Amino acid sequence: MTGGLDQLYGDLIVDHAERRVGAGLLEDPDVRSHQVNPTCGDEIWLDLAVDPERPDAVHIAWEGHGCLISQGSASMLAELLDGAPRAELPARIAAVREMLHSRGTIAGDEDVLGDAVALAGVSRYVARVKCAMLAWVALEDAVARLP
Amino acid sequence: MPIRERGPVTSPASTSATLGDAEVRALRADFPILAEHVGGHPLVYLDSGATAQQPLAVLDAVDDFVRHRNAAVHRGAHTLAAEATEEFEDARATVAAFVGARPEEIVWTTNATEAINIVAYGVSNASVGRGGAEARRFAIGPGDEIVATELEHHANLIPWQELAARTGASLRIVHLEDDGTLREDELASVIGERTRIVAVAHVSNVLGTVTPVERIVALAHAVGALVVLDACQSVPHRPVDVAALGVDFAAFSGHKMLGPTGVGVLWGRRELLDALPPVLTGGSMITTVSLESAEYLPAPQRFEAGTQKVAQAIGLAAAVRYLEAIGMERVREHEERLARRLLEGVSALPGMTVLGPPAGVDRGGLVSLVVDGVHAHDVGQYLDEAGIAVRVGHHCAQPLHRRFGVTATVRASTYLYTTEEEVDAFLDRLASVRSFFRVAR
């Protein structure tokens, strides 16, 4: 890969877009969020289900179609947060948003964001921030509606 | 007036039959933005279908007006107001002549979207009894049908969905063949006794399809229906005579035809525009006003409420003069040649699918395509990295994309300033996009 595009399409993102961790919707989710990026028509459905054995933790699954950035980001989200404590989710979402809106000034903390730190390069491409945020916006919406 | 307001700086009304590459190269000097660099690469602008670039003739006409004659039109009697009004009305006459219309049939709007909405809301107002006896011809309700097509831009679809919802009329759709043309059988079966309005694009902004307007007009008029033509992708790119086409209303946008943003046109046959109830109401569109009610001016003023976009209209007239100096038939031919180069070039690449009619049939100078295994957004980013500007996404035509089983395409669109070299730069870069994204090596 060449020049600036290397930063945008880092290997981790491309790899996640191929692996699609967490892809495949749940049979019986507690909440499903459907988000669309109106400029390109990309969509995602993101399911949350409270773990019956550990009621403070949630399972996350998703399905969708879109560009490498949106798909890679969704996969990173699922890998990082499936089974995570509910109470932690808002802070993680906020951290991703802060990094993606930073225009390249905030690198992101791998302990908080896992592979999603690889999305830092996206923040220099203002037109692509929405792509990277799509899954996180779906998660935010789902968390807010979780009973 | 400075000479360049009248036409291209570099090529005074050329007489050579085709717009050759040398002439195109020369006229590019009239468009300052085409010399820009993006990320260190010369800009290759292949997004004129979304918005076209403006020549100096337009920039200067706007600048000259604002510096020397700026005033509100049709109000006040001072010298500037009179000059501004005259120039504003001259602009209307220039644009009218360009599309085979009479000046009083040209309504200034913000863009084509507003123009189409004026028709839809005018019909809506007539349907609730506004506009008196002469507006009754427009009234629609339950049992009536509005016909649109599957290839419409959202601007020529959603206003009709909304009109149907407000009036109780139903919206019916003419679908597409696999080659992106309208289904002939459906044209004949969907347009029928109940049809009151047929809304159709002249040239598709995604497929490049040229629709059979004459046939549609014949079918619609046989049942007393009105034809609303979305001429956004035809008026900028080929000779169009709205009166000769026989349609009832037509809409187009200034910014797609070398003009400024913020100005568009609604054309309507005189007797229709004079009878259609106004939509925006207020100053400048009335004759007498009491505290209870008002009488309205005839068209076009009845649709031009409030202070007008004077500089933009003057800029659009300068754009029209520029186009006329080059010649619209030559513009059409030039784009046809580029479209063929694009289509043949893309078809020669593995893993690419082009939507719309093949080369050889009459079509617009644009190509929308899908790259196997690479999302349109990613293709667009890869092209942008090399300074190549294309449109990616659904191009405001989601139902059309759904018809072809995709959510997004990559669209390269040409104009009179596009060179063969630019087309080749696009094709060249496109050739490596699949290996870049590891779909093919």
Ligand SMILES: Cc1ncc(COP(=O)(O)O)c(C=O)c1O
């Ligand atoms: C076919 C067609 N119709 C309508 C429009 C809407 O034009 P505007 O956004 O200028 O109102 C466009 C441009 O986007 C178009 O290509």
